[in-house]
Amino acid sequence: xxTVTQSQPEMSVQEAETVTLSCTYDTSESNxxxxxxxxxxxxxxxxxxxxxxxxxxxxxxxxxxxxFQKAAKSFSLKISDSQLxxxxxxxxxxxxxxxxxxxxxxxxLTIIP
Amino acid sequence: ExxxxxxxxxKIIEKRQSVAFWCNPISGHATLYWYQQILGQGPxxxxxFQNNGVVDDSQLPKDRFSAERLKGxxxxxxxxxxxxxxxxxxxxxxxxxxxxxxxxxxxGPGTRLTVT
Numbered sequence: 001x002x003t004v005t006q007s008q009p010e011m012s013v014q015e016a017e018t019v020t021l022s023c024t025y026d027t028s029e030s031n032x033x034x035x036x037x038x039x040x041x042x043x044x045x046x047x048x049x050x051x052x053x054x055x056x057x058x059x060x061x062x063x064x065x066x067x068f069q070k071a072a073k074s075f076s077l078k079i080s081d082s083q084l085x086x087x088x089x090x091x092x093x094x095x096x097x098x099x100x101x102x103x104x105x106x107x108x109l110t111i112i113p
Numbered sequence: 114e115x116x117x118x119x120x121x122x123x124k125i126i127e128k129r130q131s132v133a134f135w136c137n138p139i140s141g142h143a144t145l146y147w148y149q150q151i152l153g154q155g156p157x158x159x160x161x162f163q164n165n166g167v168v169d170d171s172q173l174p175k176d177r178f179s180a181e182r183l184k185g186x187x188x189x190x191x192x193x194x195x196x197x198x199x200x201x202x203x204x205x206x207x208x209x210x211x212x213x214x215x216x217x218x219x220x221g222p223g224t225r226l227t228v229t
Binding site for chain 1 (some may be wrong): 168169202215
């Protein structure tokens with residue numbers, strides 16, 4: 001069974017700064033997908049970024065980028081130029097299609113004005 | 114494009130009562146998921162449907178939880194009888210399918226259940 005670990009329960013950063021959220025996972029699979037989801041206080045879960053394990057290039061989506069280290073089973077999320085709207089719970093998730101998403105316990109990120 | 118719809122948004126019941134949640138996925142999405150999210154934890158899959166068939170219900174407490182997806186569209190999740198530990202947010206998600214990029218899941222706003 002796969003496990004996903006997020007070791008930072010809470011983080012806070014000043015607006016416009018850069019923050020990195022950590023995620024490690026454990027799997028014996030070779031082909032899989034990794035995701036970062038954002039869950040604002042309104043509770044609608046939103047996909048932030050995805051990474052296919054077979055791709056060596058790190059995924060980027062505007063201010064969001066990942067550092068994917070397959071051998072180390074590490075998948076961190078970097079948020080550049082942080083904004084107040086980035087305040088949310090962030091979940092790292094693993095999936096081996098067609099199986100379920102396995103989520104970490106989340107990191108509560110607060111952007112300070 | 115309309116997102117995943119869920120109702121009700123909030124529900125408070127007493128233990129041993131029954132409750133039902135409804136989910137309408139994004140139009141054309143064949144796969145539907147129900148997750149349970151206990152406060153302070155990540156979502157945990159309860160059941161996964163492909164059209165109107167069950168793909169995975171290994172973590173569904175079948176003695177009290179049931180779910181159905183008639184006609185492969187809307188879905189209902191029921192709890193009977195409810196226990197205090199069922200207090201959680203119940204999230205519904207849908208995806209186009211299971212292969213390729215079709216696996217990407219879109220989530221509804223959730224139903225917050227409080228059992229007293």
